[in-house]
Amino acid sequence: MSASRLSLLVLLLGMALIVTARACAGASASRVLAAIEGEPADLVALVESPPLGLPAVPVPARNPMTETRVKLGRKLFYDRRLSFNGTLSCAMCHVPEQGFSQREVRTPVGFQGRFVRRNAPTLLNVAYRRALFHDGRESTLENQVWQPLLQANEMANPSIGFVLDTIRNAGDYQGLFETAFPQGLTVETVGMALASYQRGLLAANSPFDRWYFRGEEGAMSAAARRGWDLFRNKGCIGCHTVAKDHAHFTDDAYYDTGIGYARSMGRAGPSTACVWHRAWKWCQPYHSSCQT
Numbered sequence: 001m002s003a004s005r006l007s008l009l010v011l012l013l014g015m016a017l018i019v020t021a022r023a024c025a026g027a028s029a030s031r032v033l034a035a036i037e038g039e040p041a042d043l044v045a046l047v048e049s050p051p052l053g054l055p056a057v058p059v060p061a062r063n064p065m066t067e068t069r070v071k072l073g074r075k076l077f078y079d080r081r082l083s084f085n086g087t088l089s090c091a092m093c094h095v096p097e098q099g100f101s102q103r104e105v106r107t108p109v110g111f112q113g114r115f116v117r118r119n120a121p122t123l124l125n126v127a128y129r130r131a132l133f134h135d136g137r138e139s140t141l142e143n144q145v146w147q148p149l150l151q152a153n154e155m156a157n158p159s160i161g162f163v164l165d166t167i168r169n170a171g172d173y174q175g176l177f178e179t180a181f182p183q184g185l186t187v188e189t190v191g192m193a194l195a196s197y198q199r200g201l202l203a204a205n206s207p208f209d210r211w212y213f214r215g216e217e218g219a220m221s222a223a224a225r226r227g228w229d230l231f232r233n234k235g236c237i238g239c240h241t242v243a244k245d246h247a248h249f250t251d252d253a254y255y256d257t258g259i260g261y262a263r264s265m266g267r268a269g270p271s272t273a274c275v276w277h278r279a280w281k282w283c284q285p286y287h288s289s290c291q292t
């Protein structure tokens with residue numbers, strides 16, 4: 001066999017291998033997908049009777065949970081048309097399979113590949129948070145939604161009206177807001193629907209909950225129990241609090257833990273080059289970006 005024939009054969013064999021490998025990967029990926037597909041949970045019932053380890057869910061009187069609101073909120077949450085170019089949904093940064101967070105990248109990627117500054121916090125048990133965002137700048141789930149919808153590096157919509165028009169013009173939303181809210185589709189009801197869905201994202205009844213609150217001896221492994229002792233004795237529990245009948249593992253307060261705080265608050269220290277230039281005072285006027 002000539003050298004060129006041999007290399008052609010090797011090339012073809014290689015391609016066949018790649019095609020087979022990809023087909024296998026595809027098949028196993030769809031098996032994984034099939035395993036996690038299921039019926040939507042009844043989030044209204046869950047909020048009415050939260051799982052072991054969680055207290056009563058605070059639901060604002062002006063936005064009671066209803067089945068239609070939750071359903072509408074769920075639809076909005078997974079709707080990629082809600083970003084300016086129709087590519088990004090809430091769920092792509094708050095990924096359900098990743099605890100409604102994003103664990104693949106340090107900070108998620110928003111509109112047209114723009115990185116955002118902070119990581120996406122989990123939305124599990126977000127109903128209990130007293131302040132929202134890493135800096136606590138928002139107080140209600142109802143209002144919060146407009147930040148990602150309008151931020152240039154997240155969903156990048158140019159205005160509230162633009163988002164309302166997108167929903168109004170989408171055929172599959174006809175009548176849904178009118179059924180869920182007496183006032184129909186407004187700047188407020190978009191937030192109310194999304195908030196209703198997110199309030200239902202409760203996670204508890206964990207091995208810890210069953211062991212600690214219900215006294216199920218076998219629920220926690222011996223290693224996990226040793227971890228619990230450390231957690232208590234080293235003082236973690238001072239901030240990641242556990243009450244008598246429920247555990248949030250947070251006190252909702254703000255601390256400078258010394259890890260990434262300056263960067264996440266947009267106050268990163270000067271670069272090494274700036275430090276060097278600063279030492280040479282004569283250089284500074286030429287490097288205005290170093291002057292902070």
Ligand code: HEC
Pocket residue numbers: 077088089090091092093094108109110111116117118119120121122123126129131132133134135141144145148149153154155194198
């Ligand atoms: C581009 C990624 C991205 C998209 C899209 C996105 N988020 Fe977020 N989300 C984040 C990041 C990052 C933060 C933290 C921002 C901060 O602290 O400044 C956050 C914070 C939040 C919080 C506050 C959670 C807490 O515990 O403080 C809520 C609630 C939330 N997002 C809901 C939503 C909803 C609803 C949508 C869709 C309308 C959405 N997000 C779309 C990335 C995203």
Ligand code: HEC
Pocket residue numbers: 134231234235236237238239240253254255256257264
């Ligand atoms: C002084 C209060 C305080 C103490 C004590 C403390 N933490 Fe934290 N911990 C925080 C804060 C604040 C954050 C959030 C940091 C952030 O988001 O930038 C955090 C975040 C975390 C996270 C990440 C949670 C997440 O959702 O990403 C883990 C895990 C954690 N702490 C574990 C521990 C352990 C284990 C201990 C004990 C060894 C401990 N913490 C002690 C305040 C504290």
